[in-house]
Amino acid sequence: MAxxxxxxxxxxxxxxxxxxxxxxxxxxxxxxxxxxxxxxxxRKKGSQKSNKQNKYYRGIVxxxxxxxxxxxxxxxxxxxxxxxxxxxxxxxxxxxIRSTALDKWKTVEWEEKMSEIRQWASEFLGLYIPKPNEVDxx
Numbered sequence: 001m002a003x004x005x006x007x008x009x010x011x012x013x014x015x016x017x018x019x020x021x022x023x024x025x026x027x028x029x030x031x032x033x034x035x036x037x038x039x040x041x042x043r044k045k046g047s048q049k050s051n052k053q054n055k056y057y058r059g060i061v062x063x064x065x066x067x068x069x070x071x072x073x074x075x076x077x078x079x080x081x082x083x084x085x086x087x088x089x090x091x092x093x094x095x096x097i098r099s100t101a102l103d104k105w106k107t108v109e110w111e112e113k114m115s116e117i118r119q120w121a122s123e124f125l126g127l128y129i130p131k132p133n134e135v136d137x138x
Contacts, residue, residue, distance in 0.1 A: 005025070005029050007019075007022045007025070007026050007029070008022060009022070011042065048102060048103055048105065048106060048107065049102050049103075049104075049105035049106070049107055049110040050102070050107065051102065052132075053107065053110055053111070053114075053132070054100075054102055056114070056132045056135070057100070057114065058073070058077075060129065060130065060132075060135055061080075061114065061117060061118075061121075061129055062076050062077050062080065063076075064121070064127060064129050065079075065080065065121060065125070065127065065129075068121075068125055068127045069125070077100075080117065081097050081100070082097070083120075084113060084116060084117055084120075085097050085098045085099075085100065085113075086098075111132075114132075117129070118131070
């Protein structure tokens, strides 16, 4: 089974208006599905990870782990990528590192990942990482 592709757009007068940056990919994807039975899901777009969440990750989580382990922030981020962001492509079984880019995460799923990292840091490093609401990010 092929991995689902997600495209962003707007519904206007019962028509799908695909965002400009996705149009070429949309057309290629539709062509690849020609003659095949498909599923269509339309739902309101969820909130994406915010700049504030990104600042929390880089400025609090990565920094505290880097300081605790004697790493540079980039090395700590790389280690976290290998431990917490490794995924498996269901189509071919290949392992890959999921991007931490803002547009790749929903707000809730990002916070679940941060909770997982905080728990690990507490159990294995003896390091307390404050929750976002416990720190001033400005």
